Amino acid sequence: MTQVDAANPLKVGIVGGTGYTGVELLRLLVRHPLVRLETITSRSEQGLKVSDLYPTLRGYTDLKFEEPDVAALAACDVVFFATPHNVAMRLVPELLAAGTRVVDLSADFRLRDAGVWSQWYGEPHACPELLDQAVYGLPEVNRERIRGARLVACAGCYPTSIQLGYLPLLERGWVRPEQLIASAASGASGAGRGAKVPMLLAEASESFKAYGAGGHRHLPEIEQGLGDIAGGPVSVTFVPHLVPMVRGIHASLYATVNGDTPALDQVQAAFEARYADEPFVDVMPQGSHPETRFVKGSNHCRLAIHRPGGGDVLVVLSVIDNLVKGASGQAIQCMNLMFGLEETAGIDLPALLP
Amino acid sequence: MTQVDAANPLKVGIVGGTGYTGVELLRLLVRHPLVRLETITSRSEQGLKVSDLYPTLRGYTDLKFEEPDVAALAACDVVFFATPHNVAMRLVPELLAAGTRVVDLSADFRLRDAGVWSQWYGEPHACPELLDQAVYGLPEVNRERIRGARLVACAGCYPTSIQLGYLPLLERGWVRPEQLIASAASGASGAGRGAKVPMLLAEASESFKAYGAGGHRHLPEIEQGLGDIAGGPVSVTFVPHLVPMVRGIHASLYATVNGDTPALDQVQAAFEARYADEPFVDVMPQGSHPETRFVKGSNHCRLAIHRPGGGDVLVVLSVIDNLVKGASGQAIQCMNLMFGLEETAGIDLPALLP
Amino acid sequence: MTQVDAANPLKVGIVGGTGYTGVELLRLLVRHPLVRLETITSRSEQGLKVSDLYPTLRGYTDLKFEEPDVAALAACDVVFFATPHNVAMRLVPELLAAGTRVVDLSADFRLRDAGVWSQWYGEPHACPELLDQAVYGLPEVNRERIRGARLVACAGCYPTSIQLGYLPLLERGWVRPEQLIASAASGASGAGRGAKVPMLLAEASESFKAYGAGGHRHLPEIEQGLGDIAGGPVSVTFVPHLVPMVRGIHASLYATVNGDTPALDQVQAAFEARYADEPFVDVMPQGSHPETRFVKGSNHCRLAIHRPGGGDVLVVLSVIDNLVKGASGQAIQCMNLMFGLEETAGIDLPALLP
Amino acid sequence: MTQVDAANPLKVGIVGGTGYTGVELLRLLVRHPLVRLETITSRSEQGLKVSDLYPTLRGYTDLKFEEPDVAALAACDVVFFATPHNVAMRLVPELLAAGTRVVDLSADFRLRDAGVWSQWYGEPHACPELLDQAVYGLPEVNRERIRGARLVACAGCYPTSIQLGYLPLLERGWVRPEQLIASAASGASGAGRGAKVPMLLAEASESFKAYGAGGHRHLPEIEQGLGDIAGGPVSVTFVPHLVPMVRGIHASLYATVNGDTPALDQVQAAFEARYADEPFVDVMPQGSHPETRFVKGSNHCRLAIHRPGGGDVLVVLSVIDNLVKGASGQAIQCMNLMFGLEETAGIDLPALLP
Structure with missing residues (x-):
């Protein structure tokens, strides 16, 4: 063209x-x-x-x-x-x-x-x-294929936050792929604009709940994506929750270490290295707790890694705006790639805070 | 007296x-x-x-x-x-x-x-x-000792929701005690009434975050209590989160089954049997997702059990009002027991909904 | 009976x-x-x-x-x-x-x-x-008639907060009845539990708006009630607003003084005298700003009176819980009166705070 | 330069x-x-x-x-x-x-x-x-003077929303300047980032209140600005309120018509004419109710005019983002003018919705 x-x-x-x-x-x-x-x-x-x-x-x-x-x-x-x-x-x-x-x-x-x-x-x-x-639209995994794609299937909101969080660990083979637990939470805009009683302000505000704990449609996408990254089957327990806020997804990702897992400093360094050139993935300093408001209205994913008590479980915290990096921003990022534009064109905006 | x-x-x-x-x-x-x-x-x-x-x-x-x-x-x-x-x-x-x-x-x-x-x-x-x-003030575990106590140390808010959720599983020996993951979330009143910038409405509303992921003071209480219940050491990965709401704690409790774990129906039945006589613990029907608003202002703990995809992980969802069953209501329940009053006196109130 | x-x-x-x-x-x-x-x-x-x-x-x-x-x-x-x-x-x-x-x-x-x-x-x-x-169900105005009533039409939520706020001023003839401005605000539960897009959390939270500014169904009730109190026609400009919260009504009531209006201290004293025996109306000290959370879940109306800059306008601030004193609590108060029960039976509960 | x-x-x-x-x-x-x-x-x-x-x-x-x-x-x-x-x-x-x-x-x-x-x-x-x-920094009133200014004193948040709402009415002399009532409401960010107990999420959310009803520091600025517009003294009853949200100001402005006031259609037309060339003031169609979320993160002021019941009172509804048009956006708009830049440079962003 x-x-x-x-x-x-x-x-x-x-x-x-x-x-x-x-x-x-x-x-x-x-x-x-x-x-x-x-x-x-x-x-x-x-x-x-x-x-x-x-x-x-x-x-x-x-x-x-x-x-x-x-x-x-x-x-x-x-x-x-x-x-x-x-x-x-x-x-x-x-x-x-x-x-x-x-x-x-x-x-x-x-x-x-x-x-x-x-x-x-x-x-x-x-x-x-x-x-x-169809090319799976998660640029951090699939950038080159997206450039050439005629049909891009944008990654979902929960799947984006979860895949970006587990990615460096699975690429390195540092955690047990059959024991992943993703406890995630989304703001109410994730449920869409349809008129449903449970999403009324008078029902959904001032409360917190899990939903779909028995099985959620995003699970096969998550397991397919993580399996591609891991190069083999993974098993994820995925429980989504509803937060009384408009925008944002927060994923608390639990993974069990294996014999190859290095110390937390090296894990942190590996995350930083993996995402060093990514315009929209930000590995925060050790000890950080990313908040969903840090990405409100922006196309960023912010991550932090913890190892509570130096035990067997790594915890990755991952936040995105479900409507931006979890949907429309990511879609534009893909479009930019498909047409050879600057990858960040039109979506290089800092989040709105407070 | x-x-x-x-x-x-x-x-x-x-x-x-x-x-x-x-x-x-x-x-x-x-x-x-x-x-x-x-x-x-x-x-x-x-x-x-x-x-x-x-x-x-x-x-x-x-x-x-x-x-x-x-x-x-x-x-x-x-x-x-x-x-x-x-x-x-x-x-x-x-x-x-x-x-x-x-x-x-x-x-x-x-x-x-x-x-x-x-x-x-x-x-x-x-x-x-x-x-x-000092007697640990969790009546569902310690009722008789509380009756005779001169000094009761009321169970904390997170520990109450987590212990009541894991209790029947650990008493029966149905899950692996060294692989417990408690992903919990609290409303802002849990942080108290002190003037702190991160708890301002303009900071904490419209956002969700983990905190204390590297280690939280409630962890030793949780592990002590669950260890007493299990009759041996337990290891818990505990990550608390802040929900933009005033009251409520929601615990999403993950546990790995072992060879003794029966089918979900029997797990459900065991929960119901264990709590049948408890005035303030409510085991909801299978498939339920308790919401924190179901206990706002009340002394109840409501629970539900899931086994996603029939896999290896049991998920217990547990909600309390952090200021009632997680603090003041529980304290009065203990007082009632200590003085031989009706256990529910003064705290037998349904939650405020909506 | x-x-x-x-x-x-x-x-x-x-x-x-x-x-x-x-x-x-x-x-x-x-x-x-x-x-x-x-x-x-x-x-x-x-x-x-x-x-x-x-x-x-x-x-x-x-x-x-x-x-x-x-x-x-x-x-x-x-x-x-x-x-x-x-x-x-x-x-x-x-x-x-x-x-x-x-x-x-x-x-x-x-x-x-x-x-x-x-x-x-x-x-x-x-x-x-x-x-x-049909007897109009506002006990502070109509107590005796309610006792004998077979059919009580409970006062509406906005009308209750507005009438209780203007009542002492109109009874005394201290303000100009044709220049009343009632700028009021309600939580989302006032819109009911119907599934409507504008009442979704993702639409109605984090925002504030007026509605019905051109005319609202509560207006004729307000003007009828205030007219009865004033003993003559009144004219009210009534603009309701939607607050991103679940419960509560706050009315900011503006009235222009006339030649008979005494100093603010006497106005305050008149309010206190008028409501001294009312179990559910609380005149707060001068300078107070009642908050809707002061009545959340309770049957109280709390009032405060101001005269900004000592000027020509009196401001009465009035709060109720729209579902209690604005609806169900008031209905029970009326029932108690109708059947000769203690007027406060079943509704004598302090508000839930925080 | x-x-x-x-x-x-x-x-x-x-x-x-x-x-x-x-x-x-x-x-x-x-x-x-x-x-x-x-x-x-x-x-x-x-x-x-x-x-x-x-x-x-x-x-x-x-x-x-x-x-x-x-x-x-x-x-x-x-x-x-x-x-x-x-x-x-x-x-x-x-x-x-x-x-x-x-x-x-x-x-x-x-x-x-x-x-x-x-x-x-x-x-x-x-x-x-x-x-x-010092030049008062409200470009819709003072554009030319701002261009030449060395020191601009940006208009405050409440004063901006109130002045833009009353401006066309006072310029035309269509309302009584001594009977203005401004019932306004702000999100919590208006109180700043200082750690104060009343601004905690657990105190300020799920509630609505007036504050400063006896007198607020923005009043003299409002009266000075409106007086300049009216060409003579004005008297405003100004009552601010706190809304449980982060951003946004909503002003409900009441004004009494006088003998010169035309029909609502002409008032609407006069507003539209007055602001036709203003990049950041939007007169919405008759019957509109601007919501604060319509300007969240944007530099716009949106207005609507009502005349309830065709009576003596005009109601102007005015919304801005207190941190943008009420502060930082307006400051940049002034800077752009001062240095001969495109007036909208850097602030021409649509609001974030939902």
């Missing part, structure tokens, strides 16, 4: 722009120097101005939500799917055929095995033939 | 009434049918009306905070210490000598080993000779 | 027990010494155990939600309606005919003028003939 | 960078295309890396807090004071003498009358001789 620059920006479409990952894409893309938003679709809000639904965008875009239209989308260089599962996989084949590249924020193309997908999502996969060419 | 009844109520004193456990004792005791508050002390707020500091008590008490005075306290039947550590152990000997019984909500008498206490609290223990006669 | 005592408790029914005022009635009534819950109805949750919907009530009631049944309700001494508007007015006539007394927490019988009701609620009133005998 | 461009950025210093307005300046300035941060001072945190105190800035600045040093500050083109009152007025004269321009975010130079300043701040003003040349 031709060179992308301010005069020839990428033409971008968004499918499903009414949810939180949609508005977060919008927040970032309206200020991205090399992007022009062409179209944004929503069946439910068709005809409504985007800025009427999201007044934060008043003055930043005049787009209206449109009925999804393949021709309009196919005229874009890249289309983001900010939809629930089971939407992208019905439209992607046509877009790819038209030469449009796709970044899917949903779960449709994250699992390589269509059977596993069916088992967790309760219906057959609509285009298993594309699973092979 | 003479019979306690409405006409002859227990005379009660409180040392250190300005903190959150102090005001929670007051909330419950002003409505306890068999108690008369005699004195409440505070060095810092001496002379101030209790209800000026805590307007919630306007109309419920006319007491003023007084300079701590041993004689006045010794005239009580029972004295509660709602103080930081290192206060009770300086006053308790005199009170016991005067025949006054003591319920200590602080950490001073929880650990049997004065050396361990010193190690975690950084100074010598002031009266190690009383450690032997 | 026969004497009510612990052996012969009041038989109580609740229509519409699944909402927040329903569960709050339950929290209070399960501990009310002179009440036995007979039946609780819900069309949507019929057959479900109350404690399955509200685990806070596990151990406190075994009732199930039942299909509304007039015969079962008519067997009660008193029935509470904790329903949206337009439900009570369809069932009340039959219940009254059967000799059952009714406390309606909804808006159906609050306005004396059926035409005004229709105008604000958008449909004809179903039994205007009962409006005359 | 020489042209400012990316190669010759403005040299900027910050005095007092540890507070919330300081870190907000940093968040915005590290991404400002035409600024280079030279120095940041803090007595209390001298020697600490800025990013150790504020990990959100890890990767964005290597600056350390330094002991305040006039020479280092005087080498800057512009110095921001993000300090409490009574700091700037001691350093500003020297900086101005050295040719450095100053943007003061504190209250030191906002009031033209040193006597009024003394009355509200309880001490003499340290350099009353500069009050004349």
Whole structure:
């Protein structure tokens, strides 16, 4: 394709722009120097101005939500799917055929095995033939493959925080892969913008709870990703929790050392070395406790490593903003890679604190 | 002693009434049918009306905070210490000598080993000779000993939620005691009423973090208590977290099964049997996810058990209100036992929801 | 009727027990010494155990939600309606005919003028003939009439906080009745338990907004009530706001002095005198700023009076818990009066703080 | 001065960078295309890396807090004071003498009358001789004067929201200036980062209260500013409230119409006309209720106008982010004007939602 620059920006479409990952894409893309938003679709809000639904965008875009239209989308260089599962996989084949590249924020193309997908999502996969060419969108693992990808399946929010936390340990073979325990917690925006009683402020604030303790859809993605990193099967006990806050994921990752595990100083050094060139992964000093507010609105993942009492368990603490590095920021990072832009373009913003 | 009844109520004193456990004792005791508050002390707020500091008590008490005075306290039947550590152990000997019984909500008498206490609290223990006669105030474990106790060391907040969760598993020998992982989370009232920057609303709300991941003072109490239950040494990886809410503790307890562990149904049944007669422990149905708001303001602990994917890890979810079952409610429960009152007197209140 | 005592408790029914005022009635009534819950109805949750919907009530009631049944309700001494508007007015006539007394927490019988009701609620009133005998349930204004009432229309949440705040000023004629400005704010539980996007935690927390600034259904009730107190027409500018918290109403009430208004000390004294015998109205000292947390879970209204800069405007600050004094606690207070019980029975609880 | 461009950025210093307005300046300035941060001072945190105190800035600045040093500050083109009152007025004269321009975010130079300043701040003003040349930093009122200013006294947070809301009404003479009532509410960051018990999460969350109802330091600034706009004296009843959230100010502004006031449509049109060219003031459609989250992290003020029931009172609703348009964003907007930069440079960011 031709060179992308301010005069020839990428033409971008968004499918499903009414949810939180949609508005977060919008927040970032309206200020991205090399992007022009062409179209944004929503069946439910068709005809409504985007800025009427999201007044934060008043003055930043005049787009209206449109009925999804393949021709309009196919005229874009890249289309983001900010939809629930089971939407992208019905439209992607046509877009790819038209030469449009796709970044899917949903779960449709994250699992390589269509059977596993069916088992967790309760219906057959609509285009298993594309699973092979879908590239898993976690740049810290897959950067080169993302550059060449036509279809990127963005890593999920919990899976991103968990994989980045365990990655250096599993790459080095320093922990027992069959005994991983990931106790993670998310803010309420992770549940989406649907009207559900348990997510009401009067229900979910001033409380803390686990959910999905018996099994959660992110588990197969986590185990697939960590297995790729470890080069062999891993077993994860994954328990997500709901925090009474809007944004943020915090993963407390427990792993049992093995005979090869060095002292904590070397573990710390290995983390620092592994992520030294990563623009969005920050290994904090030993003894740190990253807080989710340290990444609110930013595309960063911040990590810290502990070894309580010098015992057999390593604890990695990992935080991201579920809507940025856990979704829309990561999607833009992938887009930047796919089109040869500066990897940090449009997403190089410090977090909002306080 | 003479019979306690409405006409002859227990005379009660409180040392250190300005903190959150102090005001929670007051909330419950002003409505306890068999108690008369005699004195409440505070060095810092001496002379101030209790209800000026805590307007919630306007109309419920006319007491003023007084300079701590041993004689006045010794005239009580029972004295509660709602103080930081290192206060009770300086006053308790005199009170016991005067025949006054003591319920200590602080950490001073929880650990049997004065050396361990010193190690975690950084100074010598002031009266190690009383450690032997202090009874650990967790009625579900120690009810009979509490009845006869002259000095009760109330179980801490995290330790209560964690011990009640692991108890049936360790009593039965169904999990590996050297591989316990307790990922727990507390509301901000657990940090007390001291003015500290990290606990400001503008710092601590809209965020989630771990703290003390390298080692926390509640760990030796947890390991001592669980060791007593298991009848042998246990090893716990304990990581506390701060939740942006006022009240509540949630413990996510991970344990590895061993060869003796039965199916989940039987584990569930064992929990239900163990706690069938406990007025304040509620084993919820399989598949439940107890929320901290289910116990807000109440003395209950609610539990649920999971075995994710039928794998090797059991997950027990345990919630309490840190200021009630984790402190003041438990202290009153102990007092009720010590004086032969109905165990639930004054604390038999449903939680406040929403 | 026969004497009510612990052996012969009041038989109580609740229509519409699944909402927040329903569960709050339950929290209070399960501990009310002179009440036995007979039946609780819900069309949507019929057959479900109350404690399955509200685990806070596990151990406190075994009732199930039942299909509304007039015969079962008519067997009660008193029935509470904790329903949206337009439900009570369809069932009340039959219940009254059967000799059952009714406390309606909804808006159906609050306005004396059926035409005004229709105008604000958008449909004809179903039994205007009962409006005359409905007694407005605000004990501080209407205590004697409530005692004799067969049908009580409980005062609404905003109207309660606003009327109690303006009452002494209007009774004395000390402010201009045509220039009242009530800027009030409510926690999210005031919007009920319905699943609505704007009430999601991710939408409503970390934000503050006005709503209904052009006109709110509580306005005619407020103006009717204040008009009765003032003995003539009043005009109120009422703007409600949504606070990111669960419970509580705070009213900031502005009134312009007139030639008769005395100095602030006398105004304060007049408030104190007016409410001296009221068990649930607390006039705080001059200079106070009542906080909604001072009444969380309690049936109290706390008030403070200011005269900024000694100018022409009096400011009354008034706080209640919208679910207690603003709904269920007030309903029980009315019931106590109707049946000659101690007015404070079952609702004499200090607020939960922190 | 020489042209400012990316190669010759403005040299900027910050005095007092540890507070919330300081870190907000940093968040915005590290991404400002035409600024280079030279120095940041803090007595209390001298020697600490800025990013150790504020990990959100890890990767964005290597600056350390330094002991305040006039020479280092005087080498800057512009110095921001993000300090409490009574700091700037001691350093500003020297900086101005050295040719450095100053943007003061504190209250030191906002009031033209040193006597009024003394009355509200309880001490003499340290350099009353500069009050004349200080330009009040509210660009919507004072743009031209700011361009030429050497010393700008940024408008305060409440005063900004209130002045922008009343401005078109007072300029047109459409309301009675002696009967203004401003009922406003702020998030907790407005109280600063000092450790104070009432601002603890456990105290301030889940509650709402007024404060300073008898008189607040922002009142003279509000009345001075509105008086300038009205061209004559105004009288405001100003009651601030604390909202349990981090950021945001919401002002509910009440004004009584007079004989000249046109219909609401024309009032709306007048607001839209007045602010048509303002980059940061957004008049929302009639019937809107701006929410503070619509401006979280952004420099916008959003307004809506109501006339409840068509009565005598106009209600203007006004929201800003207290740390951006109410402080640091406005300060940068002023700096941009002072140095002839694009007025929106570095602060043209949409709000963070959800």
